[in-house]
Amino acid sequence: MRERRAAAGGHAPPRAALRAVLCAALCVLPLTGCQGPAERGTAADTAAAGVRPSGYGAVFLAAGECSSFGAVAPTEVPCGSERAAARVVAREDGRAGNGPPCPATTDFVLHISERRPSGDEDGDGAVSRGYACMRKLQPPHPGDPGGGGGPRTVVGDCVHDIGGGKVREAACAGGGAYAPQFKVVEAVATRAQCPTSTGLYVRLGGERPVGCARPL
Incomplete structure (x- = not known):
């Protein structure tokens, strides 16, 4: 579970192991700063899985490919298949905490475990560890602004x-376990650039790391 911090306006502002199963990780945001370096972005409601490659091509779950539904180990399937559940919008090597952040509208992240299968496409007997940023083929999309999830907090959440x-990310339309209380209306470089209606500062990361959140 990743954590993020935010700071209430006017007050001093008070890693993720690979897993063998697909799990939904509701992310808590401690008030003041985000989990990793600012350029890494932040985590929100994230369905993450420790996936051991199965049914892959030259690169398991390369960008543009699709994964199946599955609570234990989703497999790569044709995107036109009735088994297809989500598409890879970005694929990176290494650990998610050390690599480039997923695109802002990513719905969930699959963490891919390293293993040595009996056979593979290039003959080296290895599949490198990495992560795939996934976008569901059908709504709802928790990674959309206000969707109440995704690996990053963005303007509109x-x-x-x-x-x-x-604080915890909540769907702006309500209906989840948590009612929305603040909405991130702008991303700026410093707190001083937030509008006067700001009631909470949420650290977003990137070039404009401060999220100005107003009370609802």
């Missing part, structure tokens, strides 16, 4: 104060 100096 809403959050809920859960106490203890922490």
